Amino acid sequence: MSRKQITGIGPAPRTGVDDSGCPILHVDMDAFYASVELLDRPELRGRPVIVGSPAGRGVVLSATYEARAHGVHSAMPMSRARRLCPQATVIPPSHGKYSEVSKGVMEIFYAITPLVEPIASDEAFLDVGGARRRLGPPAAIAAMIREQVLDRYGITCSVGVAASKFVAKLASKQCKPDGLLVVPADEVVTFLHPLPVSALWGVGERTEQALVRLGIRTVGDLARVPSSTLQRELGQAAGGHLAALAWGRDERPVTAHVPDKSIGNEETFAADVDDPEVIKRELLRLSERVAARMRKGGHVGRTVSVKLRRADFTTISRSRTLREPTDVAQVIYATACELFAAAGLERVRLRLVGVRMESLRPAGEAVRQLSLGERETGWREAEQAMDKAIRRFGPDAVLPASLVRGKLDEIET
């Protein structure tokens, strides 16, 4: 991607404006995975490129702006993306590369301030209020970050500078790609009010529909509706939250360390599946993976949630909170199976299943109520032994027997 300062998307970057009340930066890498891939494939610069698994039914991880111009966006099914933009070059993802660049970029942030809140591998909030004397005003720091990222990694990013996290995030989106936008504290309302309501955090499809029914289309419309009306229509918390956002009020601070709130894995089947045995086997595999990640991260969780997407893309989630926190795959799997059975989707064709553990806490605090006649060593110990074997002999060293067959098939084919 070439280093363009001004694009047709959003207003032109505004620098040299009053950034005195704007200590919050939102840095967002532009088409991150695609940009990283282009470092190795310079001949594809300026052309539509899609990163995503070409085989089976994966989703778009990232696409260059040339591909986005055709309507491609991330999280879209690959098949649809290729229909929209058949001329695009498809690059299968190569994970190690991205996390290496991501780590380096985060290091640039940490050299500026310890108040870095990573949201994803390619996105973070920074509070640079304390770096002013050392490094200059926020807009100058933002420009410096953009320069350093480009110098060291050859990729571009966009930075929003504002008084609050949510306005900073909107600003970076407005100036993408390769842009910088400062929203001065006293111009927040002017900046926000023309935007569509869907731009606000917490406004998804459902909320947007509810708002449109009320005749609310822009943030300005929203701001003029009494907070009590919003609370009646959308619920106490969501309504109050949106009323505050519409006036640019967002008190959430940049928190340096955000522990994992949940750990989950999901799988899109190569072809839709309606065989409950196959689905349960997939739930087992996902439960094993989630539990292994939790043990590795030193977490235990109390809430098991299962995501089931039908062939027509309608998705349901079901969750259950356990009596006490766990990191044991067998417990997660048993609960996941109960949730699946209770969802009434047996014999319904599913496209995707996911397993997620929520309400995580450090494993050190985990206590376990022993039950009568229970063996001293149980699944937890067995799974810890599996972890050890896997650390030594690789990811598939030990598997539940019902998952071995699938592996053998993979090896044979």
Added chain:
Amino acid sequence: MMFRIERDVLAEAVAWTARSLPARPSVPVLAGMRLEVTDEQQLKLSGFDYEVSAEVTLEVHTGEPGVVLVSGKLLAEITRSLPAQPVDFVVDGAKAVVTCGSARFTLLTMPVEDYPSLPAMPPAAGRVGSDVFASAVGQVAVAAGRDDTLPMLTGVRMEIEGDTVTLAATDRYRLAVRELKWQPGQPDFAAIAMIPGKTLADTAKALGATGAEVEIALSSAGGTGEGMIGFSSAGRRTTTRLLDPEFPKYRSLLPTEFSARADLSTGPFVEAVKRVALVAERNTPVRLAFRSGEVVLEAGSGDEAQAVEALPVDYEGEEMNIAFNHQFLLEGLGAIDSDVARLQMTTATKPAILTGGKPVDDAAAADYRYLIMPIRLSG
């Protein structure tokens, strides 16, 4: 149909019968209470929800035979608030009129012909003092599970072998066992029944108030009237349907040997557990560190509020750190019915047994055992 009766007698009988009426009846007629005056000048009040039936028989002064069905809840509320004077109950067509002093109520009657007939009482099997029975059931029912998705664990198991009745209940985390003596109708009577725990506890408590003996009606294995148990005392009878008799083989789970023993004064121990538990969330442990002469109770974690308290203890054994769910511990301490609580332990992950008093000195106290599984702390 009509009858006249003292207000107190009627109010108590109606209240007792109304206990078994369903809160949300599956068919409207089950919300009714059946009142019948027999040719023998007896008034029978009954309620039934297909699981549990209750019937009281009373003598009435003047009565005309007949039968009627009225809203049980409403009748209970009315009789409770009537003045202390004789009550006249008269059925007039589709209405029932209750008169007491200057108060007069007119109730709609319900179609009595649609009301299910109450199950017959199984054959009488033996008798036990109602107060002994009520306290024994109370001691065991605390350990019964409350999770209806595991019906097997919501029951109290009753095993009868000759003159010994053993009651047991477990929710997997604790197990309460109580033995008591009774007078069987036949000396070699033997039976096993799983009784819904909540129903049994309510029934035993209600019959315990009569002070008379309770007759237990239950067929021996393979006999008629299986799947049902009945209790009767002083003109009151109740039946309940039994649960599937499946139950963990609990006797082998009760440890008989221990490496440590702690005797504490029950009252101060309960007070201390309640105090430190103020900082413990539901299902989180109270930690007990036993040393010679002293036990230190702790709850809460480093991130939250913490509490600590020390108590004197008569302790024999190696130093022991063990943790329990505080609710389980308190319920056990509340059930032992003794001034001295004896906790016998093996290791921090093995079942501990709570008994009342000093079993060696007092044979009766060992009739009750409350097993409690510890909470394993990580690290």
